Amino acid sequence: MSMHLDRSALTDVDLVRAAQKGDMVAFEEIVARHRDKIYARAYSMMRNEDEALDLSQEAWVKGWQRLVQFQGDSSFVTWMTRIVINLCLDQLRKQKRQRAESIEALEEESGGVERYMPVINPNPTAGLERTELRRRIDRALAQLSKEHRAVLVLHEFEELEYKEIAKRMGCSIGTVMSRLFYARRRMASLLASLKRENAE
């Protein structure tokens, strides 16, 4: 415990500097501070607790190995988030290669049925308590395909631009736009149905 107390008063910047010099105790303190955020990002993309745990831990290992490359252009936690996102996208690509291409997947790529859905009004999230809203968003996100969820998470939560998402996902900007549009329509549809379920 004293090990933790020694470093807990230091800022992230100081901890990173110490870790760059090989201080693993300092690195452990950084991990303890930001592990939830890194794990949450992995979980939001994979929707699987075990995978999220493995990938977030792998991200920390890579973070340690690449510490010398961290120049402080962004915050350390942003830098770590980029690492875990890349690992998740790699994992999704592996999984996509492994599973056979289905007709459903092809439909999703071009927008599928959701493209022709009528515009949903009124706002399905209006009047919800924040906790309830978050819970429903989470449930809806879980029902998206991995590719569409990844695009939505990267754009809405990580606030990455189309170009950056396309680069990270290894696809065209047009594909990103199409996936994002579909994901939003699907989300709106899912939130509306969750609202109906609660009303009944």
Added chain:
Amino acid sequence: MNQDLELKLQAWLDGELPAAEGRGIGQEIAGDAEASRLVADLQALKSALAGNELGVTVPDTREFYWSKIERQIQRESRSLRPVQVPRRAVWLRWLSPLAGFASLACMLMLAVKPPALPTFDEISSTGEGMEAVTFNDQSAGMTVVWLADPEQAQSTDTPVAKTPDTGDSEVEME
């Protein structure tokens, strides 16, 4: 509404549309009820998602979560560390190719011999008072040695060629 317009409206909403293209969008939305509804719908969802990601926490304790990271770091640093090679092995590493090269050089020297020069098994020396003229034809592999006795030559005034079987001259065939 066609897909191009849908994606264009979305890009405009996300601030990804070039300024030149974005200027006309406002008029396009105002004159198209469906486009207007789509923009409102996308905007509502965007607002709903902003800052409303459900927070999840690591299900493991701090120590347990870290222990796996630490083990992995140590394992990978071990695998990256260079293996200590014994001093003798270092010498052998250098000597082995050198020995091989030397052997090869020796074999090459033995295999590529310089062309043999004509050699004479014996050089006959003549007795005192005798004159010797040697003719060597390398292409025929023949050497003819003329022996002449000056006293005899003076008496006859012409040198006499001696055939090998006379014993006065030697013809060496190589």
